[in-house]
Amino acid sequence: MYSLLKRRLGYIICFCKAAAFASVLVFGYKLVDYAVLEYLTTYFTNSSNYNLKKAAAFVNIQEGLSASFAFINIWYAFRSPLTVIIRSAVSCICGLVALFLTTLAQFREKTDMFNIIGVVLLAAGEAGLKTFLKAFLGDQLRAHEPKPSENENPSVNENPSENENPSVNKNRVKARRTTWWIVAWICSVIAAYYVNDTPWPKTLIISASIMGVTLILFLLGICFYHSKESADRGTVRGVKEIKRVFKMVPLWINFVVLGLLVSTANTFFPEQGYNMNNSKFYIVVLIIPSVLQKIKGFLSILFVPNWDKKTKNQVNKWKIGAGMMLSIFCFAVAWRVEVHRLNIVNKEGGNSDENIPMSVFWLAPQFFLLGLMLVLATDGLDKIVIDQFKESPEYATTINEFVIGIGSFLNILYVHVNGSLFSETLNESQLDKHYQTCTVVSFINFCSYIFISAIYTSNEG
Incomplete structure (x- = not known):
């Protein structure tokens, strides 16, 4: 032992x-x-x-x-x-x-x-x-x-x-x-x-x-x-590999929208927790997505399934679909939590400088769903793209992060379009309605992914 x-x-x-x-x-x-x-x-x-x-x-x-x-x-x-x-x-x-x-x-x-x-x-x-x-x-x-050593046989060498x-x-x-x-x-x-x-x-x-x-x-x-x-x-060979992933542009469009949703969460979730009770422990809630990433990392080391290429691709597409679906639940939960928070604000007559009598741990479920959404969706996409970048897999994750990052720029326009929902402070804004629209966008994006995934699968076949 x-x-x-x-x-x-x-x-x-x-x-x-x-x-x-x-x-x-x-x-x-x-x-x-x-x-x-x-x-x-x-x-x-x-x-x-x-x-x-x-x-x-x-x-x-x-x-x-x-x-x-x-x-x-x-x-x-x-x-x-x-x-x-x-x-x-x-x-x-x-x-x-x-x-x-x-x-x-x-x-x-x-x-x-x-x-x-x-x-x-x-x-x-x-x-x-x-x-x-x-x-x-x-x-x-x-x-x-x-x-x-030179005398060791690689086929039987433990290291x-x-x-x-x-x-x-x-x-x-x-x-x-x-x-x-x-x-x-x-x-x-x-x-x-x-x-x-x-x-x-x-x-x-x-x-x-x-x-x-x-x-x-x-x-x-x-x-x-x-x-x-x-x-x-x-290498030049690695640059040429970029041409292999042009067929994935429709799939990346889904991740641009997902990037918009992630950017919304990264922008407004922390602001929600700032004036709540126990805000000193907010970092405990904040690291939930990172903890899920670390758990996924350990599991990927301990569990290496011996699947064929077709099965791996199918599982990766299921991961992405699950991540897209979880984005719906993430913003639905965030919407209802914000409704509850604003009700307390209105009841207490609080302003932007006062702590709200509501624990910061109310935000834990939406952070958990956000982390799980990212783990599944990005891991599935990374593995699909890495399969296209077999010689230079380092490019894959960076390109995927760039695609998701485009959603941050798109979020600027999205917030501007919904400008009537935002005021000087969070407590004076209608962030609950913004989350409600994000829930609808998540649902549409999920349905779009199902359609694109079906086409992607048929083309592979």
Whole structure:
């Protein structure tokens, strides 16, 4: 039993100096994510005194630009991921400083300008860190893998090299990368819990300082890092593979609409929880989608079904369909919760500055459905597109995130069309009716997916 446990732990745990230094930057990035990026709507409505519609536009621009920058990066970043990561971290720090300047009295007249600069820089920073930091961490662990001796037979070797036995080594590297990432993620959540409990000026400057310190530590480990040859990534052959996925454009249209719904959730869900009771524990609700992603990651490592290609494609399409269906329930629940919240606001006669006597954990169901929706839909799409990008699978997820990111730009127009539902503050707006329209859009998108999936299946056959 002890030896079995030791082997299991050895499979998912591996000390690597390069991975240790890289995970420090993961901690800094995820801290900024949970302390600032997830609360941008609240920052703009409270610190910059924007009305809800203007704040939503800024948040949607940041999300859309982040996905767009990531898509642009794929044309050259894989040849020098370390450079992109460093540049992105610096951009992130500068973006936080720009937002911090808007909280100072001497820069109040230039709030819009510094907010625009901050949003663009944060988008550029998030694009590089979110897209390439995890892959970079995996590269360090992959280089740390034991290589079989020349006398060993790869067919019977328990620890073959990745090129000789991709299924074993690839899963082990993925498991160890997940372990390092989760450790950094847990530390960032704990740190964000305390950072979020400070006024916005302190939150921004603390986040920028921690990001700066983690970047310095990341740079100190540069002598330990391993880099891959550019031929492994970003090849001309990989670029040509883009032509193979043009047939998926109809399916991507569904994900543009899904991106609109996700952007709506990312923009308004955090604002709902800001003035609720137990708001200090809001981060517990906020990380529910991330927790579901981590669980999915572990399950994908432990459970590797031996299905044929046709069965895999069918299962992936079912996942997408389930995710689309859950989007209906997500916004239906959000709609009813917001109706309940507004009833309490009207009953108490509260204003935008008062806490509402309603627990923040009322938002947990809609966050759970949001996370489950994303896990199923994006995982199904990623696997379908990766099947088209067999030589360069790194492109697939980035392109999918870009498609979903387009929905953030579309959400700006969507909010504008429903402008009559929005007022200066959340409590004065009719967000419940906005969620109601999102529920209808989700249903139409689900029906559209069923039709497109049927055509896609018939074309495959």
